[in-house]
Amino acid sequence: MKASKIFLFILSVILIMGVVWVVFPQGGIKVGGTTLRFASYEEASSSINEEVVDVDKVLSELEQSFNMIPGSHQDSLRFFKKFLKSNSNRIWLPNDDYTYLDSLFYLFDNAKEEDKIYRIMHYGDSQIEMDRISSIVREHLQGIFGGNGNGLVPAIQSVSTYSLVQSASGALTRFTLIGDSTTVRADHNRYGVMTHFSQLYGEASISFRVSKNSNCQERAKKFSEVALLVGNTSPGFKASLRCDTIRTESKVLKNAVQGVSLLIWELPAYASRGTITLSGSAEIYGFLMDGESGIALDNAPLRGCSGTIFTRLNKNVMKQSFDLLDTRMIILQFGGNRAVSVRNEKHISNYLRQLEKQIDYFHEVAPEAQILFIGPSDMGRSVDGRISTIPMLPDLNDSLKVMALNKGAAYWDLFNMMGGENSMVRWVKHSPPLASSDYIHFTTRGAEHVGMAFARAFEVCYNFYKLRQELDPEMVSAYMNSEDPFEVSSAEMMENNNDKTSVVE
Template sequence: MSVRKILFFILFVLALLAMIGYFFPKEGMRLGSVKLNFRSTSDLFAPQKQPTTAPDPEEQLAMMAESFLKEKLEALADSIDYYEQFFRESPVRIHFPANDPSILDGFFATLDSCRAQNRVVRVLHYGDSQIEQDRLSATLRDGLQKIAGGMGVGLIPAVQPIPSRTLRQDYEGNIRRYLLYGPSGLRAPHRRYGPMAAVCEVDNYAYLIVNALKRQDSDISNHFTRIRLLLGNNSADFKATIELKDRYETRKISEAGLDLKVISWELNRPENSFSMFLNGTAEIYGILLDGNSGVAVDNIPMRGSSGNLFTGIDSRLLHAAFQAMDVQLFLLEFGGNRMPSIRSQEDIDSYVNVIGRQIRYLKTLVPGAQVLFIGPADMSCSVDGVMQTYPLLEELIEGLKKVVLENGAAFWDLYQVMGGRNSMINWVNTQPPLAAPDYIHFTLKGADKIADLLNENIALCYTNYKFRNKHNLNDSSRLKLSSIELGYSDYAEEFEQLIRENLSPGDSLPEDLDSESVLNEFLELLHKNTERKQE
């Protein structure tokens, strides 16, 4: 073929594409469920659109953290006015129905009493792949266990094919895993999935190996002093044996039955690894690795799930499991998987109504337990060739917030905490990256920073709960302590600890801590050291 013909062919193709671009609808064309778009000639020669800029991730995180520090200091000085302002206006706040944080009072009361009652209370953290590998949950676990005590990684499945930052698991034998989420081929022929929306069916024999991994910043989360096995639909004389180094302990269930059973082992000392032999037929719903008291935070990732599955689990089994586990708080982190299929407000309304039904279902199964819904993070996709926030994401988040609050649950706006529109782009591009190059998932570092902010939020709610109890305040009364000395005397220990955490090596605390002038000096000292650290 001659050069002239090749040139003519190229020009002909370009002219044809330009003609298609000129007449093709700007809004695109739908063929069934597929939407076709074609770049117009004006798009090709026009300057490329720049997405709305979002704040630098580190600056945004520092601003969110600073709001907690400010609230801690000001609450010491001027009492409940600052709590009320925080719960009403702070961009990092947890949103409560009617701005009333007292809905968590029952949960905090159990945290205060669990050690004295030798009781392990549970927080179930459900989410999609955003929380895989124990992301977010591990940091939340550390924070809550600092408040109420406890140890262990909590609820784990018998079989876990996804690597975790806190556990290494393996198995052999005749065991089959069914899931209520993910590919349809993994569904069980029944609805007895248990609290993890998963079930492992053992046929005659299985051998499980569990090794808890030590995390650099935690000394207790990898150890446990109590092992409990949740099972049901077992054969007669079903046996479970744990191996701890060279020691074996066997438990047996003599009678066959469909109902939930719990097999327990109380250990003489904290352990971080064991093996388990299972003999017989049974459905295994999970294994609990805890201390003797305190709080447990369970990581339950459901890859591909939109959080619409709880009503598909047998209610009798789920109620019995939640009761046996002493569940007091549900953390639900969903919405990201639904976003790519959202095309209209009708799609949003349909999804959020399903989420409302799941919240009501969980509250019915565990009366008195509370629900905290964590909204979707910012997510980016290519829009007209430019990476930017998914269309309708903000509308989805507002819809979720509305239905969550209407159903008596709390809502944390992760999108707003990140910095809002197009913030994910900066989280991906910052060094080191705080989000993955898929513009959807956090890195471990990014997840830890988000979890730190949620921990601070929960800690502030807990401090507010203690404050109201100390001064006999109900959710509608207000106490104005104009005296800064009174505020300081009430919170001397907490204030000193806060100051010490922010002192530089060469600074020290004065001995006289009870006057307003000294308190103001402390505030100035703290401000000076904070600026020095930022430099």
């Protein structure tokens, strides 16, 4: 075929397509269950002109925002005010109260001296499965406050994790609050703090060892204390621990206990594996692997959950458990599973009312714990033929922030930390990928960035707390609440702080 005929053929095809484009209905044509459509000129041009999120730039600026150049107290105050007032990665605090986390920091600071372990419970959806995000936060915060181990885990683990390999055998039956039609549910609501438990009737064993997975964090690789969280135990309930640093040691509850009990084994040296043998009848809420003192962070992933199920849990079991565990912070990371079904403001309002009840519930069952809400990440789906942010997700994120702060909870904005609208597309296309091709979940590397970003934001709040121990509270308050955005005078520092003007190194 001559070149001229080929050219005319191609030209005619383009012209025909152009005519079809012009006359094709804007809403498309339904063929069976499928809608055929052409992108409009406006849609096509918006795709071309759409601002692309530069992920490397976002992460670089994020890292730089944490870096405080050593200097005077003036310089330090200026840095903290700027971070807490305007940094997109900051932890938003209720009433803009920079002292909101002070009581928590005081406990964490004194954990070693008091030989205590204070806990953070991290609830979330499938974004935190396999100990993703949680493990990074745990490693970083234990590096600051002390602590070791993987924390609280269920007797029967339905999804493997980076940090632990475990198995169970014998007379154990797993019951869980959430799931699909195949889920086995109990005839009561005593599911415990993990929202699922294992019922023991007879004899069973739980074996566990530190994972050799390359993603297992260093401080999770060893523990010096093991504990068992149980409830409704029969007379003579017996739990025995054998590990690589001690011979078998047994704990026996002679009398029946209707409430929650915590059985603790303190090891003479760090261990990396063990087996718990059980005998009797009990509800096994989980077992713990910790260090001597410091903090622990417990990972509780709830696949498919929107964070609205907690009020269905037995209050007495939850309160007793949080008291025994010394849980002082509860992180709720939800919103993604609801975002996919939100169509309008009414849907958002209904969801917010449900979440308000959950926060009220945690205030009741864990009155000494601070609550922090982590909002949804950006998520993408096909909208008019191209992958973009799920409609209403930005509005949902903003509404969740307002709701949390109004209910006395802190908020961390994961959506904007990523770069905001349409950032998920770029996280997926990044090399190496930081999110999976479902445009919802992070890859291991992406989860590391997220976990570290949150941990560093938390550390900034802690460093500000430490600085304020050296300064006059009234002067700090006046400066933080002043209209002048980031300036504090040297004369004011000298007048209010007297001899507390040493250089921060």
